[in-house]
Amino acid sequence: MTMASVSTGRGSVAPAVRRSRRRWTGWQFVGPFMVIFTLVFLAPIAYSIYISLFRTQLIGGTSFVGFDNYVTAFQDPQFWSGVSRVALLLLVQVPIMLGIALLVALAIDSGRLYGKSFFRISIFMPYAVPAVVAALMWGFMYGTRFGLIGNINDAFGTSIPDPISSGFVLAAIGNIVTWEFVGYNMLIFFAALRTVPHSLYEAAEIDGAGQWRIISAIKLPAIRGALVIATIFSIIGSFQLFNEPSILQSLSPNYITTYFTPNLYAYSLSFSGQQYNYAATIAIIMGVLTMLVAYVVQLRGMRKEV
Amino acid sequence: MNTIRRRTLARSAALAGIVSLGLTACGSGDAGSGTEAPSSADAEQSMEAALEKGGELTAWAWDPNMQEIVDSFEEEYPNVTVNLSNVGTGTDEYTSLQNAIAAGDGIPDVAVLEYYALPQFALGGALADLTPYGAADLDGTFSPGTWESVQQGGKIVGLPQNSGPMAMFYNKAVFDAHGIEVPTTWDEYYEAAKTLHEADPNAYITSDNGDPGFVESMIWQAGGRPYSVDGTDVSIDFSDEGSQKFATQWQKMIDEGLLSSVNGWTDEWFQGLGDGTIASLVTGAWMPTNLESGAAAASGDWRVAPMPQWEDGESVTSENGGGAMSVMEASENKELAYAFAHYVEVGPGTQVHLDKGNFPATLAELNSDEFLNKEVEYFGGQKINEVLSQSATDVAPGWQFLPYQPYANSIFPDTAGKAYIDASTTLADGLQSWQDASVKYGNQQGFSVNK
Numbered sequence: 232m233t234m235a236s237v238s239t240g241r242g243s244v245a246p247a248v249r250r251s252r253r254r255w256t257g258w259q260f261v262g263p264f265m266v267i268f269t270l271v272f273l274a275p276i277a278y279s280i281y282i283s284l285f286r287t288q289l290i291g292g293t294s295f296v297g298f299d300n301y302v303t304a305f306q307d308p309q310f311w312s313g314v315s316r317v318a319l320l321l322l323v324q325v326p327i328m329l330g331i332a333l334l335v336a337l338a339i340d341s342g343r344l345y346g347k348s349f350f351r352i353s354i355f356m357p358y359a360v361p362a363v364v365a366a367l368m369w370g371f372m373y374g375t376r377f378g379l380i381g382n383i384n385d386a387f388g389t390s391i392p393d394p395i396s397s398g399f400v401l402a403a404i405g406n407i408v409t410w411e412f413v414g415y416n417m418l419i420f421f422a423a424l425r426t427v428p429h430s431l432y433e434a435a436e437i438d439g440a441g442q443w444r445i446i447s448a449i450k451l452p453a454i455r456g457a458l459v460i461a462t463i464f465s466i467i468g469s470f471q472l473f474n475e476p477s478i479l480q481s482l483s484p485n486y487i488t489t490y491f492t493p494n495l496y497a498y499s500l501s502f503s504g505q506q507y508n509y510a511a512t513i514a515i516i517m518g519v520l521t522m523l524v525a526y527v528v529q530l531r532g533m534r535k536e537v
Numbered sequence: 538m539n540t541i542r543r544r545t546l547a548r549s550a551a552l553a554g555i556v557s558l559g560l561t562a563c564g565s566g567d568a569g570s571g572t573e574a575p576s577s578a579d580a581e582q583s584m585e586a587a588l589e590k591g592g593e594l595t596a597w598a599w600d601p602n603m604q605e606i607v608d609s610f611e612e613e614y615p616n617v618t619v620n621l622s623n624v625g626t627g628t629d630e631y632t633s634l635q636n637a638i639a640a641g642d643g644i645p646d647v648a649v650l651e652y653y654a655l656p657q658f659a660l661g662g663a664l665a666d667l668t669p670y671g672a673a674d675l676d677g678t679f680s681p682g683t684w685e686s687v688q689q690g691g692k693i694v695g696l697p698q699n700s701g702p703m704a705m706f707y708n709k710a711v712f713d714a715h716g717i718e719v720p721t722t723w724d725e726y727y728e729a730a731k732t733l734h735e736a737d738p739n740a741y742i743t744s745d746n747g748d749p750g751f752v753e754s755m756i757w758q759a760g761g762r763p764y765s766v767d768g769t770d771v772s773i774d775f776s777d778e779g780s781q782k783f784a785t786q787w788q789k790m791i792d793e794g795l796l797s798s799v800n801g802w803t804d805e806w807f808q809g810l811g812d813g814t815i816a817s818l819v820t821g822a823w824m825p826t827n828l829e830s831g832a833a834a835a836s837g838d839w840r841v842a843p844m845p846q847w848e849d850g851e852s853v854t855s856e857n858g859g860g861a862m863s864v865m866e867a868s869e870n871k872e873l874a875y876a877f878a879h880y881v882e883v884g885p886g887t888q889v890h891l892d893k894g895n896f897p898a899t900l901a902e903l904n905s906d907e908f909l910n911k912e913v914e915y916f917g918g919q920k921i922n923e924v925l926s927q928s929a930t931d932v933a934p935g936w937q938f939l940p941y942q943p944y945a946n947s948i949f950p951d952t953a954g955k956a957y958i959d960a961s962t963t964l965a966d967g968l969q970s971w972q973d974a975s976v977k978y979g980n981q982q983g984f985s986v987n988k
Contacts, residue, residue: 287639289661289941290769290983376805396798396958482800485747485954489947502632503947504978 283512289505300512309490310513314520316401317492321469324405329461332413336420337446351421355414362411366478369407370395395483404475412468416461423457424450459532463525470521473498493517580671584879587872591616594870594877597634597648598862599626600698602893606886610877613885619877627651628943631658638663638867646868647878649698651860652686653750656766656940658863659689665864666692670875678883682856682932683898690768695861696882697898699890701821702928703754703844703854706828709917710838711740711816719842723786726845730795733816740814741797744806745790747957749949750857751820752968755783757855757936759847763972764937771939771986773975775968782847784964791957791964798957807831819844821857822896822925829915836914841921844928854931859898896925903929941982945975 258265283300287293304310335354339347357365372379375393384391394403427450435445451458473494480487480495489499493513501510596607596619607619622645624633631654637643638661650658658664672693676684683697707719712729715736720726730742745751756763761779765772775784790796797815799805809815811834818824828839844854862882864874880886887899891908902908903926912918939945952974956967979986 288981288983289657374805376799377808482803484800484950485958488951488954490951499947503628504944505632505635506981 279511279515282508283515285508287505287508296508300509301516303509304512304516309488310493310496310516313490313493313496314517317469317472320401320405320408320472321466324409325462325465325469327405328409328413329416329458329465331409332416332461333420333458335413335417336424337450339417339421340424340450341442351417354417357411357413358415360411362474363478365411366407366475369403369410370479370482373403393483395479396486400479400483400486404472404479407475408468408472412465416465419457419461420454423454427453455532459529462528462532466525466528467521470494470517470524580674583872584671584876587870587876588614588617590873591618592870592873593618593620594647594874595620595622595645596877597622597624597630597645599623599630600649600895602889602895603649603881606881606889609885609889610880617873617877627654628947631943634658634663641867644865644867646870646874647862647864649860649862650695651858652683652856653753653938653942653946655686655694655861655863656689656938657943659692659694660769660940663866664689664692664694665866665868665871665874666694667696667864667875667878668693670872672696672875675883678900679898680900680903680929680932681934682929683859683861685934685936686856686859687861695863696878697859697861698882699823699859699895700898700929701823701856701858701896702925702932703758703819703857704822704824704925704928705817705819705842705844706824707817707840707842708810708813708835708838709840710835711813719840720845721843722849723845723847727786727789727795730790731793734795740816741809742795743817743819744797744799744801744809744815745787745957746798746800747950747954747967748801749946749953752783752949752953753938754821754855754857755787755819756780757933758844758853759783760853760933762935762937764939766937766940769940769984770988771979771984773939773972773979773987775965775972780968781965784968788956788964792960796957811835813838821859822928823858825913825915825921826894837917839916840919841916841924843924852927852931853933854928855936856932859896861898939975939979940984941975941979944978945971948974948978 284295284297285293286296286300335350338344339351344350360368371377373394375381375384375391378393380391380393383389392399394400394406431449432445435449440448471494472492476487476491476495477498480491487495489503490496494517497510497513497517500506500513591614594617596603598621603621607621611617611619624630630648631650634644634648634650637645638658644663655664675696678684679687679697680700680702682702683700687693687695687697705720711717711733712719715733717729717732718725720729726742733740733742756775756779759779759782761775761777761781761783763773763775763777763780774780797809799809799815806815810818810828811832813835825841829836832839843852846853862878864871864878868874883899887897887902891897891902897903897908909922909926910920911922913921949971952971953964953967955962955970956964976986980988
């Protein structure tokens with residue numbers, strides 16, 4: 232703003248030649264960034280939108296269909312079943328995951344925990360495990376024959392079904408995701424807590440506040456920004472759920488359908504069905520949907536903060 | 538789901554190398570084998586000329602034996618350079634190929650494609666007709682089932698590489714322990730399943746979670762021809778007698794809990810095959826190498842018997858898996874490409890495949906004494922190839938795959954798969970919803986399906 236007003240101010244005095252040269256200088260600074268930005272961010276999005284307006288058939292080739300793909304997607308029960316599945320995961324799993332992460336971050340930050348750095352590292356560790364490896368590992372553990380579930384059943388005489396080959400498949404995936412991302416979110420919260428000045432705690436203690444009071448009156452308000460950010464990341468993560476169901480699909484193809492999550496659906500459409508155009512449509516709708524939900528959360532979160 | 542079959546082939550290919558170490562007895566490596574194929578002099582001559590002239594070829598295949606064949610080919614024809622690349626197994630390769638064809642760039646000269654994927658590429662015009670290069674003279678060289686599979690729309694679109702005639706592999710030790718006779722019909726198979734599971738609640742006659750390749754092979758054997766394709770006119774009908782016969786019979790197996798729910802090609806599955814809790818498998822003739830390496834614990838216990846029949850006394854079988862080498866229409870040197878394919882599938886390449894334990898598609902190998910009389914230690918010294926070879930000649934004719942079978946197979950678990958996990962959905966319902974989804978996709982893709 233200030234830059235702009237300054238340049239117009241001077242421009243009115245300076246000759247026209249100088250004005251245009253100064254504009255060019257600005258572009259030289261911004262140029263390299265704009266080129267990269269256009270190539271790697273804008274062009275793929277534009278291309279996706281472009282191909283979503285066409286339809287390529289095995290017989291008949293490619294034709295322009297306008298918004299037909301979007302109309303199809305809005306009426307596609309498989310797509311919406313995927314969306315509602317990740318929405319359910321979002322509503323149930325994200326609060327649980329963030330709750331645990333917050334609890335752990337507060338516990339580590341409280342200074343009353345022995346082996347603080349050990350816990351911090353070990354809870355963060357799962358995040359360092361690649362999602363594909365984590366999904367495979369849990370897939371084995373869930374096994375009723377040789378896995379952990381099998382051992383539990385043997386030891387206690389129970390008959391817990393294999394979680395990924397039963398109605399619990401979504402909960403089983405939620406569990407894996409929680410395990411993977413508690414540490415990551417914990418670190419965000421913990422980092423935010425470290426920035427709170429110690430003088431505030433001392434002042435609170437002088438005023439006679441207990442630990443719970445300190446948490447609710449100082450710590451939580453102080454990290455509200457981090458909470459909103461973590462929530463937005465989790466929303467995006469849930470909507471993009473792909474690795475875990477994709478890996479576990481080979482263990483449980485009948486329960487994890489090709490349209491289990493919107494991303495998996497887009498993947499199946501394009502890689503086994505050659506429906507690139509429709510897959511691009513699905514991807515764009517999901518992108519817009521994710522942005523909307525994240526934006527609403529951000530608006531709400533930030534309003535509270537003020 | 539096609540990944541199952543794809544993994545099937547990957548496994549059989551990957552394991553073939555290991556297993557071959559134990560089967561050195563069968564390799565007499567005569568480079569002349571297969572040349573007895575009736576081949577007209579003209580075709581032979583033009584092939585030789587192309588090979589002499591030389592050139593560069595790009596070949597796509599995932600079979601690990603291929604490198605060895607390429608090496609010996611290049612040694613014999615030094616003017617030819619073959620760039621062999623493995624761009625992925627099964628569906629992965631088809632995706633790459635489809636993309637290359639769409640882009641019109643980077644298309645190989647030859648590629649190995651499974652039979653069920655051939656129609657898709659043939660229909661798009663991606664595969665060269667091999668008739669002008671002398672392929673028509675090879676009639677009678679390959680087993681009837683495989684030869685029929687490479688005839689698409691009046692063209693010969695590939696040379697068969699291997700095949701998977703169906704047979705029943707069973708654990709004789711388990712059968713004997715419970716006094717179960719080897720079933721020869723599907724009704725006996727069902728009775729055997731009941732007897733076994735009652736005697737030992739941990740044991741199942743087989744495992745099945747829904748495998749489209751298996752379902753197709755079963756319906757094929759039962760006389761069902763749910764797919765019929767004439768150009769772009771396609772019809773899909775799972776209500777025909779053969780399909781229903783299978784659905785009814787297999788429904789009993791599902792309802793009475795006679796099928797293990799262990800997924801195929803997992804560690805658990807091989808463990809089950811090794812410890813006797815999965816007592817039989819009805820599958821393609823490429824299975825032996827997989828059993829030997831995956832279920833080594835049961836060495837000596839397994840046997841091979843003919844596929845159970847729908848009617849007592851019949852001998853009708855079907856195919857499962859296998860593929861052919863095709864020449865791409867976009868190849869700039871089709872003559873040379875065909876000569877290479879001929880070398881691999883009819884010429885000396887067949888011996889390499891055979892040595893590595895692949896089940897051949899060429900009648901000369903299928904009927905050779907060396908092949909038929911091979912006693913396989915894993916199967917208690919049984920001459921298993923006698924059974925498997927017989928099955929290859931009993932394959933029922935007239936089966937067709939959809940021109941988009943890979944995709945149809947990939948959505949099998951979404952639709953028909955429900956029948957295996959949900960008691961309120963029958964297999965017949967499942968097949969119906971599979972049909973609906975396949976019809977819908979076909980029409981979206983510009984075919985005229987069930988119209």
